[in-house]
Amino acid sequence: MKKRILITxxxxxxxxxxxxxxxxxxxxxxxxxxxxxxxKAVCKKVKSMGGKVFLGVGDVSDVDSVDNQFSEAEAMxxxxxxxxxxxxxxxFGNLEDMSVSQFDEQFNTxxxxxxxxxxxxxxxxxxxxxxxxxxxxxNLGLKTSARTSVYSGTKHAVQAMVWCLxxxxxxxxxxxxxxNPGSVSTPWFDGKDVNRDNMLTTTDVAKAAKLIIDQxxxxxxxxxxxxxxxx
Ligand SMILES: NC(=O)c1ccc[n+]([C@@H]2O[C@H](COP(=O)([O-])OP(=O)(O)OC[C@H]3O[C@@H](n4cnc5c(N)ncnc54)[C@H](OP(=O)(O)O)[C@@H]3O)[C@@H](O)[C@H]2O)c1
Numbered sequence: 001m002k003k004r005i006l007i008t009x010x011x012x013x014x015x016x017x018x019x020x021x022x023x024x025x026x027x028x029x030x031x032x033x034x035x036x037x038x039x040k041a042v043c044k045k046v047k048s049m050g051g052k053v054f055l056g057v058g059d060v061s062d063v064d065s066v067d068n069q070f071s072e073a074e075a076m077x078x079x080x081x082x083x084x085x086x087x088x089x090x091x092f093g094n095l096e097d098m099s100v101s102q103f104d105e106q107f108n109t110x111x112x113x114x115x116x117x118x119x120x121x122x123x124x125x126x127x128x129x130x131x132x133x134x135x136x137x138x139n140l141g142l143k144t145s146a147r148t149s150v151y152s153g154t155k156h157a158v159q160a161m162v163w164c165l166x167x168x169x170x171x172x173x174x175x176x177x178x179x180n181p182g183s184v185s186t187p188w189f190d191g192k193d194v195n196r197d198n199m200l201t202t203t204d205v206a207k208a209a210k211l212i213i214d215q216x217x218x219x220x221x222x223x224x225x226x227x228x229x230x231x
Contacts, residue, residue: 005022014202031046056073061113079124118135142225
């Protein structure tokens with residue numbers, strides 16, 4: 001069945017890969033990010049693969065931007081069947097070395113942004129009694145490790161939000177889930193001195209996202225933890 005899919009942070013990495021993985025099925029997409037040029041390039045690819053696509057330029061941490069994009073997505077697509085709340089940033093290092101602005105950027109993008117998008121799409125999904133919310137969390141939403149305190153804090157926060165939401169949605173056909181990847185080779189690591197050979201690929205993560213988006217009515221996936229196969 002063709003779906004109306006809204007993906008935040010679709011201008012690169014995992015968000016882009018999810019759009020490309022789903023595009024051949026002819027769904028309609030509303031893709032968001034701040035970088036219009038990169039978004040346009042992704043939209044072109046999605047279109048060439050069979051998807052119908054709209055784009056919205058804006059910041060997930062800005063309430064007016066989210067409100068405007070949501071109104072536009074509703075007007076263009078007539079509703080949102082699937083929200084992939086994926087936009088995120090990460091800063092890593094010992095806790096005392098994190099700046100307050102790095103803390104704010106991560107919580108505003110990874111937590112506030114996810115919260116604001118979820119609260120916009122839920123009323124429509126509930127009134128239609130169908131819908132899928134999918135949040136890109138992390139393996140660091142389920143465990144902790146040194147030098148990831150603030151980032152891991154954001155991912156534990158969204159993990160808890162999604163699990164609470166699942167409780168609120170009990171008895172409805174609206175579903176919420178997370179994908180929880182370990183390290184994924186994305187532009188995130190560009191310019192950093194890291195070995196990407198043992199990382200997950202964006203396609204690995206997109207396939208897991210597709211499994212959740214395409215699940216049958218009889219199934220309600222909670223989360224998918226993906227760890228690199230080669231490590
Ligand atoms: N890469 C990993 O190892 C890994 C592992 C586990 C989970 N994750 C999660 O996966 C998600 C995607 O990350 P990625 O690895 O694919 O990195 P990426 O290639 O840097 O993609 C991040 C996306 O988020 C968007 N974004 C960032 N801040 C935004 C903001 N304030 N408003 C709107 N869009 C914003 C970026 O678009 P613009 O720059 O155009 O705004 C971009 O499209 C994140 O939530 C991340 O935490 C990544």
